Amino acid sequence: MSGFKSFVDPTEVHVEPGLTGIVGPNGCGKSNLLEALRWAMGENSAKSMRGTGMDDVIFAGSGGRSARSMAEVTIFIDNKERSAPSAYNESDSIEISRRIEREAGSVYRINGREVRARDVQLFFADASTGAHSPALVRQGQIGQIIAAKPLQRRAILEEAA
Amino acid sequence: MSGFKSFVDPTEVHVEPGLTGIVGPNGCGKSNLLEALRWAMGENSAKSMRGTGMDDVIFAGSGGRSARSMAEVTIFIDNKERSAPSAYNESDSIEISRRIEREAGSVYRINGREVRARDVQLFFADASTGAHSPALVRQGQIGQIIAAKPLQRRAILEEAA
Amino acid sequence: GRERLLAAFDTVNGHFKRLFTTLFGGGEAELTLTESEDPLEAGLEILAKPPGKKLSTLSLLSGGEQTLTALSLIFAIFLSNPSPICVLDEVDAPLDDANIERFCNLMDEMTKLTETRFLMITHHAFTMARMDRLLGVTMQERGVSQLVSVDLAGAERVLAAE
Amino acid sequence: GRERLLAAFDTVNGHFKRLFTTLFGGGEAELTLTESEDPLEAGLEILAKPPGKKLSTLSLLSGGEQTLTALSLIFAIFLSNPSPICVLDEVDAPLDDANIERFCNLMDEMTKLTETRFLMITHHAFTMARMDRLLGVTMQERGVSQLVSVDLAGAERVLAAE
Numbered sequence: 314m315s316g317f318k319s320f321v322d323p324t325e326v327h328v329e330p331g332l333t334g335i336v337g338p339n340g341c342g343k344s345n346l347l348e349a350l351r352w353a354m355g356e357n358s359a360k361s362m363r364g365t366g367m368d369d370v371i372f373a374g375s376g377g378r379s380a381r382s383m384a385e386v387t388i389f390i391d392n393k394e395r396s397a398p399s400a401y402n403e404s405d406s407i408e409i410s411r412r413i414e415r416e417a418g419s420v421y422r423i424n425g426r427e428v429r430a431r432d433v434q435l436f437f438a439d440a441s442t443g444a445h446s447p448a449l450v451r452q453g454q455i456g457q458i459i460a461a462k463p464l465q466r467r468a469i470l471e472e473a474a
Numbered sequence: 475m476s477g478f479k480s481f482v483d484p485t486e487v488h489v490e491p492g493l494t495g496i497v498g499p500n501g502c503g504k505s506n507l508l509e510a511l512r513w514a515m516g517e518n519s520a521k522s523m524r525g526t527g528m529d530d531v532i533f534a535g536s537g538g539r540s541a542r543s544m545a546e547v548t549i550f551i552d553n554k555e556r557s558a559p560s561a562y563n564e565s566d567s568i569e570i571s572r573r574i575e576r577e578a579g580s581v582y583r584i585n586g587r588e589v590r591a592r593d594v595q596l597f598f599a600d601a602s603t604g605a606h607s608p609a610l611v612r613q614g615q616i617g618q619i620i621a622a623k624p625l626q627r628r629a630i631l632e633e634a635a
Numbered sequence: 636g637r638e639r640l641l642a643a644f645d646t647v648n649g650h651f652k653r654l655f656t657t658l659f660g661g662g663e664a665e666l667t668l669t670e671s672e673d674p675l676e677a678g679l680e681i682l683a684k685p686p687g688k689k690l691s692t693l694s695l696l697s698g699g700e701q702t703l704t705a706l707s708l709i710f711a712i713f714l715s716n717p718s719p720i721c722v723l724d725e726v727d728a729p730l731d732d733a734n735i736e737r738f739c740n741l742m743d744e745m746t747k748l749t750e751t752r753f754l755m756i757t758h759h760a761f762t763m764a765r766m767d768r769l770l771g772v773t774m775q776e777r778g779v780s781q782l783v784s785v786d787l788a789g790a791e792r793v794l795a796a797e
Numbered sequence: 798g799r800e801r802l803l804a805a806f807d808t809v810n811g812h813f814k815r816l817f818t819t820l821f822g823g824g825e826a827e828l829t830l831t832e833s834e835d836p837l838e839a840g841l842e843i844l845a846k847p848p849g850k851k852l853s854t855l856s857l858l859s860g861g862e863q864t865l866t867a868l869s870l871i872f873a874i875f876l877s878n879p880s881p882i883c884v885l886d887e888v889d890a891p892l893d894d895a896n897i898e899r900f901c902n903l904m905d906e907m908t909k910l911t912e913t914r915f916l917m918i919t920h921h922a923f924t925m926a927r928m929d930r931l932l933g934v935t936m937q938e939r940g941v942s943q944l945v946s947v948d949l950a951g952a953e954r955v956l957a958a959e
């Protein structure tokens with residue numbers, strides 16, 4: 314990931330098996346990490362990225378650095394067991410990337426080939442995950458499941474079906 | 475207070491000067507205490523008491539106790555300095571109570587005399603407090619001030635004027 | 636689609652009941668489909684009864700009780716259709732120490748039952764101590780986030796330095 | 798009414814700026830009236846810039862940063878029109894240890910500046926240790942709340958027993 318919110322420098326996160334704790338002071342960028350993942354999975358609502366427009370995910374500058382004009386996040390998936398959908402199953406690892414340029418919108422790629430947002434969303438839905446997966450719980454969101462109306466909660470059940 | 479939510483037995487709370495911490499496990503009744511105070515100050519929205527109807531503040535029973543049919547909360551105010559509004563300024567202490575009976579609604583009293591809800595609300599507004607005072611911050615509510623629209627926030631400023 | 640939804644409902648409900656009693660150390664809860672005969676139109680209602688209390692509307696439950704009930708539902712959905720990754724952003728914030736302990740026990744059980752990789756964002760030292768490893772996020776240069784690897788002793792230092 | 802509102806706005810804004818820099822240990826913030834020339838119709842906008850960061854929309858601030866900004870505003874209103882009682886229900890939940898320390902320092906300052914009586918509901922041992930006294934709420938009989946007086950050592954036991 315690079316240029317995404319407060320992660321202006323290229324950063325790599327290895328997600329290991331089991332339980333990994335993420336720690337750090339208030340405002341250091343922990344929730345931004347979860348957003349980078351959901352954004353690359355095809356999240357299309359700026360509000361759910363806590364911004365007013367999708368360009369708000371691009372590094373806006375800080376005391377010592379100037380703003381960037383683009384941001385990019387890539388997800389590497391280990392596919393040695395060949396369990397990916399057939400269209401992408403030919404290689405050992407799958408690379409899904411999303412890149413945004415200020416005022417120019419986003420471009421998605423799977424293994425280097427340009428695809429539509431819909432293709433990326435379907436790819437992750439087949440793998441039982443995605444930007445709206447109930448397993449990705451955003452800060453302060455846990456109470457919303459209880460406060461939601463019964464009809465809204467059914468949508469959660471459909472994710473499981 | 476008695477019969478109010480999980481405080482079925484008569485309970486007294488002395489609010490001392492300075493900082494008093496309120497501690498206890500999840501679900502033991504800490505937030506119910508704040509609600510007892512706001513309810514006696516004239517809160518008229520059942521939703522802000524986390525219920526669907528105002529009768530939800532009456533003790534509904536537990537494993538070993540049967541439900542009650544009424545609830546009452548009294549606030550004792552020290553008035554030795556005679557700083558209360560003139561209508562109630564004749565005595566050393568002022569008692570404001572609210573009592574509710576299932577399906578019969580609430581009755582308010584100041585020093586034993588029955589008054590309207592409006593009288594109680596005005597009494598506390600004159601003392602710069604009340605059920606909607608910005609100084610009574612409900613659980614999970616602190617983020618709402620930030621998420622609110624600018625016009626809604628102005629109401630907070632008016633409380634201060 | 637109707638059969639699939641009903642089958643998913645039954646599995647999720649089964650897991651939900653078990654997880655609720657584990658997290659609360661007792662009590663009972665269940666899911667019901669309401670508002671319509673047709674499962675594809677129905678709403679999902681949650682009935683929850685913490686140990687020793689009467690069944691009441693969900694909104695009367697305390698902050699901590701609502702969090703545990705919501706976690707039971709999320710994990711129930713999760714167990715019936717495991718996902719490769721799960722991220723929980725400060726879900727332990729409203730919990731007291733005893734419930735943090737039960738929550739961490741549940742997380743341990745989940746890692747044994749599924750292949751899922753879990754990322755838990757937390758400020759609680761209690762929860763940090765139960766993790767397999769810790770990933771630190773700092774802003775040594777103000778406004779710029781960087782990742783650092785942290786061991787548990789280091790986490791105490793991160794906590795103290797926060 | 799217009800003069801009074803404008804005067805209240807100026808006092809609250811003055812307090813808000815000072816409290817924000819105290820709670821964040823730097824940075825700057827201010828309030829502005831927007832959307833209308835007439836203060837009685839205008840909305841209240843908050844501009845906040847944590848130390849070392851650029852000014853951004855409020856929604857991009859982190860959970861902890863939003864809490865500290867909201868607390869600065871509540872106390873600013875409070876200082877311009879003190880109330881006899883203030884109750885804070887688990888406002889320290891999203892804060893890290895360093896910010897809890899700053900928050901408690903601010904509470905100490907408030908008790909020196911006003912006659913107000915404060916009730917703070919909390920699960921953090923850090924915050925409990927900074928209180929003048931503690932009031933315990935328990936449910937020895939399930940479903941029935943009772944008050945018990947607790948000293949600090951007792952609180953550690955309450956925490957452990959939770």
Ligand SMILES: Nc1ncnc2c1ncn2[C@@H]1O[C@H](COP(=O)(O)OP(=O)(O)OP(=O)(O)O)[C@@H](O)[C@H]1O
Nearest residue numbers: 318339340341342343344345371372373859860861
């Ligand atoms: N586009 C952007 N460019 C630069 N910085 C950004 C951008 N978007 C958000 N930020 C910064 O990221 C910070 C918030 O990060 P984040 O919400 O991840 O914090 P956190 O570690 O989750 O903190 P907490 O523990 O309080 O929840 C804010 O201070 C904000 O200014």
Ligand SMILES: Nc1ncnc2c1ncn2[C@@H]1O[C@H](COP(=O)(O)OP(=O)(O)OP(=O)(O)O)[C@@H](O)[C@H]1O
Nearest residue numbers: 479500501502503504505506532533534697698699
């Ligand atoms: N009318 C009522 N009769 C009996 N019990 C009630 C009533 N209303 C609410 N309760 C009970 O009170 C409990 C919630 O209390 P409260 O919200 O004060 O907990 P809390 O101490 O704030 O917990 P937390 O630390 O999780 O926020 C619930 O378990 C609920 O069942």
Ligand SMILES: [Mg+2]
Nearest residue numbers: 344452859860
């Ligand atoms: Mg966060």
Ligand SMILES: [Mg+2]
Nearest residue numbers: 505613697698
């Ligand atoms: Mg509570």
